[in-house]
Amino acid sequence: MADLDQTDAPIELDRVIIRFAGDSGDGMQLTGDRFTSASAVFGNDLATLPEFPAEIRAPAGTLAGVSAFQVHISDHEITTPGDAPNVLVAMNPAALRSELHLMADGSTIIVNTDAFDERNLTKAGYDASPLTDGSLARHTVYEVPMTSLTKDAVAPLGVKPRDAERSKNFFALGLISWMYTRPSEPTLAWIDEKFGSKPQVAAANRAAFTTGHAFGETAELFEHAYSIRPATVPAGTYTNITGNTALAWGLVAAGQLAKLPVFLGSYPITPASDILHELSKHKSFGIRTLQAEDEIAGIGSALGAAFGGHLGVTTTSGPGIALKSETMGLAVSLELPLVIIDVQRGGPSTGLPTKTEQADLLQAMYGRHGECPMPIVAAYTPANCFDAAIEAARIALKFRTPVLLLSDGYLANGSEPWRLPEVSDLPDISVAFATEANHVDAEGNEEFWPYLRDPQTLARPWAVPGTPGLEHRIGGIEKQDGSGNISYDPANHEHMVHLRAEKVAGIATDIPPVEVHGDVDDAELLVVGWGSTWGAIDGAANRCRARGHKVAYAHLVHLNPFPSNLGEVLRRYPRVVVPELNLGQLSRLIRAEYLVDAHTVTKVQGLPFTAGELEAAFLKELGA
Amino acid sequence: MSDVIERSTTAKDWSSDQEVRWCPGCGDYSILKAVQMLMPELGGRTENTVFISGIGCAARFPYYMATYGMHSIHGRAPAVATGLAMARDDLDVWVVGGDGDMLSIGGNHLIHALRRNINLTILMFNNQIYGLTKGQYSPTSEVGKVTKSTPFGSLDQPFNPVSVALGAEATFVARTHDMDRQHMMETLRRAREHRGASFVEIFQNCNVFNDGAYEGITSRSVREEMLIPLEHGQPVRFGADGHRGVVVDAQHGARLVEVADVGEDAILVHDERREDPGMAFMLSRLSTGPHEPTPIGVFRSVERAEYGELSNAQLAQAQERSGAGDLHALLHSRPTWTVD
Ligand code: SF4
Numbered sequence: 001m002a003d004l005d006q007t008d009a010p011i012e013l014d015r016v017i018i019r020f021a022g023d024s025g026d027g028m029q030l031t032g033d034r035f036t037s038a039s040a041v042f043g044n045d046l047a048t049l050p051e052f053p054a055e056i057r058a059p060a061g062t063l064a065g066v067s068a069f070q071v072h073i074s075d076h077e078i079t080t081p082g083d084a085p086n087v088l089v090a091m092n093p094a095a096l097r098s099e100l101h102l103m104a105d106g107s108t109i110i111v112n113t114d115a116f117d118e119r120n121l122t123k124a125g126y127d128a129s130p131l132t133d134g135s136l137a138r139h140t141v142y143e144v145p146m147t148s149l150t151k152d153a154v155a156p157l158g159v160k161p162r163d164a165e166r167s168k169n170f171f172a173l174g175l176i177s178w179m180y181t182r183p184s185e186p187t188l189a190w191i192d193e194k195f196g197s198k199p200q201v202a203a204a205n206r207a208a209f210t211t212g213h214a215f216g217e218t219a220e221l222f223e224h225a226y227s228i229r230p231a232t233v234p235a236g237t238y239t240n241i242t243g244n245t246a247l248a249w250g251l252v253a254a255g256q257l258a259k260l261p262v263f264l265g266s267y268p269i270t271p272a273s274d275i276l277h278e279l280s281k282h283k284s285f286g287i288r289t290l291q292a293e294d295e296i297a298g299i300g301s302a303l304g305a306a307f308g309g310h311l312g313v314t315t316t317s318g319p320g321i322a323l324k325s326e327t328m329g330l331a332v333s334l335e336l337p338l339v340i341i342d343v344q345r346g347g348p349s350t351g352l353p354t355k356t357e358q359a360d361l362l363q364a365m366y367g368r369h370g371e372c373p374m375p376i377v378a379a380y381t382p383a384n385c386f387d388a389a390i391e392a393a394r395i396a397l398k399f400r401t402p403v404l405l406l407s408d409g410y411l412a413n414g415s416e417p418w419r420l421p422e423v424s425d426l427p428d429i430s431v432a433f434a435t436e437a438n439h440v441d442a443e444g445n446e447e448f449w450p451y452l453r454d455p456q457t458l459a460r461p462w463a464v465p466g467t468p469g470l471e472h473r474i475g476g477i478e479k480q481d482g483s484g485n486i487s488y489d490p491a492n493h494e495h496m497v498h499l500r501a502e503k504v505a506g507i508a509t510d511i512p513p514v515e516v517h518g519d520v521d522d523a524e525l526l527v528v529g530w531g532s533t534w535g536a537i538d539g540a541a542n543r544c545r546a547r548g549h550k551v552a553y554a555h556l557v558h559l560n561p562f563p564s565n566l567g568e569v570l571r572r573y574p575r576v577v578v579p580e581l582n583l584g585q586l587s588r589l590i591r592a593e594y595l596v597d598a599h600t601v602t603k604v605q606g607l608p609f610t611a612g613e614l615e616a617a618f619l620k621e622l623g624a
Numbered sequence: 625m626s627d628v629i630e631r632s633t634t635a636k637d638w639s640s641d642q643e644v645r646w647c648p649g650c651g652d653y654s655i656l657k658a659v660q661m662l663m664p665e666l667g668g669r670t671e672n673t674v675f676i677s678g679i680g681c682a683a684r685f686p687y688y689m690a691t692y693g694m695h696s697i698h699g700r701a702p703a704v705a706t707g708l709a710m711a712r713d714d715l716d717v718w719v720v721g722g723d724g725d726m727l728s729i730g731g732n733h734l735i736h737a738l739r740r741n742i743n744l745t746i747l748m749f750n751n752q753i754y755g756l757t758k759g760q761y762s763p764t765s766e767v768g769k770v771t772k773s774t775p776f777g778s779l780d781q782p783f784n785p786v787s788v789a790l791g792a793e794a795t796f797v798a799r800t801h802d803m804d805r806q807h808m809m810e811t812l813r814r815a816r817e818h819r820g821a822s823f824v825e826i827f828q829n830c831n832v833f834n835d836g837a838y839e840g841i842t843s844r845s846v847r848e849e850m851l852i853p854l855e856h857g858q859p860v861r862f863g864a865d866g867h868r869g870v871v872v873d874a875q876h877g878a879r880l881v882e883v884a885d886v887g888e889d890a891i892l893v894h895d896e897r898r899e900d901p902g903m904a905f906m907l908s909r910l911s912t913g914p915h916e917p918t919p920i921g922v923f924r925s926v927e928r929a930e931y932g933e934l935s936n937a938q939l940a941q942a943q944e945r946s947g948a949g950d951l952h953a954l955l956h957s958r959p960t961w962t963v964d
Binding site: 037040041042043186230233234235236237238239240241249252253256261263265282283284285286287288290292293294296297300301302303304305306307308309310312326327329330334420421423465466467468469470471472473474475476477485486 | 640642669670671672673674675676679686687689690691692693694695696697700703704705706707708709710711712714715732733736935938939941942943945946947948949951952954955956958959960961962963964
């Protein structure tokens with residue numbers, strides 16, 4: 001091995017993709033998360049992809065129990081967690097075996113050799129150790145006895161050997177932090193804060209981290225460390241945020257901007273529960289959260305609160321949306337504001353609860369009985385979930401309608417740096433309650449008609465209980481336009497069905513036109529996307545353009561109604577392709593609406609597209 | 625006299641202009657009348673009162689009250705009302721539904737509203753049949769009920785709604801019937817005055833699909849011998865001159881006796897405020913259906929913290945601790961870094 005000169009400056013890289021993988025109990029999500037936070041504070045641009053099994057503790061050491069966290073850090077702007085990792089940290093044989101297919105030739109693998117005993121090798125399905133049978137010859141493999149080094153390091157602290165082993169993820173974190181010259185202070189400070197109430201655990205984790213760090217520096221195993229400069233990004237204050245946290249904060253903000261108390265009725269479901277967790281912390285904002293008895297009570301209580309003049313919200317995933325659909329129909333009929341959040345996961349049925357998918361678009365669009373139109377907003381990056389939540393609330397309040405907000409598992413758990421907005425730059429989305437009679441009856445008496453609409457927005461007045469003189473009854477039975485009285489009149493029903501459709505369609509005049517990026521004027525191919533595929537589409541389109549192809553791309557935030565210029569944009573380019581994590585749901589809507597031959601690129605593996613996959617698909621569309 | 629001048633209301637102020645569309649002779653009319661007559665006595669305001677219902681004949685109730693109201697969807701009224709009552713503790717929120725609405729499709733919401741003790745007055749009109757869907761057996765129909773959906777007789781054991789409510793940790797549980805306006809008004813007044821979730825089962829005659837279901841116990845001629853009035857602090861006696869009564873012993877639980885056989889002192893004295901719902905439950909089991917002596921009145925009325933109040937207290941505590949929420953501070957609450 002080459003002599004190691006400790007004064008050697010680290011080698012500079014423009015980016016690196018690291019994948020931490022281990023058993024569910026090994027703390028890989030936490031390790032990845034800490035590495036990400038340190039990189040974020042350091043100023044790198046980044047994107048993450050946490051992947052974990054649905055079981056809380058799948059059998060230890062098995063392939064089913066592998067939990068992984070991929071992070072892509074760079075000195076320039078990036079939009080995806082990266083195609084293929086440059087470095088894999090494998091804490092046991094199962095982690096190596098399940099992740100190896102992702103690793104390109106020449107990539108680096110760091111293994112915890114202590115875990116490569118016969119028992120673990122068998123559990124992972126290895127006949128012979130991959131560390132000795134030559135099967136890793138195309139990779140640079142670093143063998144590090146992480147468990148025993150950790151045990152040695154924490155032994156003086158009087159930690160029991162069983163507990164000592166638990167700190168090995170901090171050893172790995174320390175080692176990787178040294179390799180990529182991450183600052184140690186944020187992590188050490190975090191350990192002290194997190195484990196403050198358990199000083200021995202804090203001390204053990206600290207010791208493991210510093211030992212890992214020192215091991216990298218002194219073990220003469222690694223030739224040198226690397227560094228990735230901070231990215232040049234617009235000036236501002238940044239924080240690293242996951243989609244679920246951004247979405248929850250967006251709802252907090254929406255309440256503030258609407259000057260209304262927020263009411264969340266929700267039933268726990270993966271991957272949406274973190275929004276409930278986050279919102280239930282923020283009681284100082286006057287946010288009420290109800291963990292309801294079921295999904296239906298979640299939306300029912302939110303609708304009751306909306307009737308009472310609150311910003312009603314319910315959060316769930318696809319299976320919960322199915323259960324809530326009847327109440328959504330009621331909300332459409334009552335024409336009350338309501339925000340319904342679907343953090344999509346793999347389906348049908350329980351499907352892949354911890355994995356991402358975009359297969360609820362048609363459910364969002366059509367999954368109710370009767371003609372039951374609802375506006376749909378879709379977030380496209382973790383940080384964008386903040387804006388999307390405000391936009392969903394804005395539409396709901398202004399047009400007095402339930403609105404579906406689509407996120408997904410990838411956005412929910414993935415994170416990215418977010419340039420924090422100034423509160424004063426956020427929109428005012430407040431609306432006024434009705435306070436006075438709006439109609440005069442035949443005898444000249446003033447009365448209140450709950451379905452007398454604003455001619456512009458077609459929104460009906462929002463008269464909340466407690467307002468004298470505006471007492472009224474509303475319900476799911478069809479009502480007379482204007483008076484709101486029960487009506488079974490055929491012509492009135494047809495009129496109301498059209499009115500509800502027109503009201504939602506009319507929102508198109510209230511949303512921005514869809515923006516086209518890339519080769520706007522002369523593209524041979526237009527890529528249309530929605531939701532979390534944005535990062536991969538952006539990356540792939542730019543790679544195609546770098547190869548000399550003319551590609552334009554447009555990303556939809558509003559899926560119902562579509563932006564008013566979408567038809568014109570679609571017809572402007574000779575070819576249209578729609579990448580989606582489903583079997584072609586948006587492309588179906590586009591074909592039906594605009595009679596455009598939109599091609600599909602689909603993937604339903606519970607994983608996001610990589611930019612490489614989309615690049616190949618676009619090149620195929622381009623005939624290249 | 626109080627120095628606050630409140631415009632008092634009359635029953636008319638509480639009736640909406642909508643034509644009532646129950647079948648002529650339906651027991652729902654007398655319940656509506658009792659509620660409309662009670663409201664002025666309670667001194668509430670129409671604008672601060674909300675009736676929420678689900679689906680079924682009973683669920684049309686809100687349309688006939690000149691208050692705020694929502695006719696929601698089948699079974700969900702307690703859930704909708706829970707959100708409203710949590711959001712707005714200034715309102716007087718009532719829930720009205722039938723036995724199918726509240727014990728079949730909406731059973732889950734009912735029991736959870738009761739255990740949370742959210743401030744709702746819940747009226748369950750029990751007619752032991754599905755009326756609006758034209759006569760199928762309900763979760764309170766007797767075993768063997770022959771209906772369109774059970775031509776060979778129903779097979780399932782019915783719910784005893786009072787037992788269900790007591791099992792669901794309800795703090796106020798009562799029963800009344802549509803043939804006695806005075807008793808109805810008194811029971812509903814008690815229910816409304818209770819802080820928390822109150823549940824009232826109202827025996828209601830569906831004269832179209834299950835006529836006379838309660839005739840054997842509620843008609844004037846038999847009432848005295850067939851209804852057991854529960855009154856707090858009073859011995860549980862009924863029948864002419866109170867010749868019958870209820871005793872409780874460890875061997876047999878609650879049972880009916882001739883007072884003369886056991887002596888007056890042996891008769892159970894009703895205590896609706898017992899913390900343990902066991903005794904109220906035993907009383908609810910005295911009758912297995914409207915063909916034997918059946919207790920009516922308040923089974924249980926105990927104090928327990930109300931859910932909306934507890935929830936509001938958490939908000940107030942949080943604001944006391946950290947001031948009113950500051951959005952800028954929230955956005956900067958995680959590690960941040962600044963790029964110039
Ligand atoms: S069907 Fe029965 S419960 Fe319904 S309105 Fe008619 S009589 Fe009353």
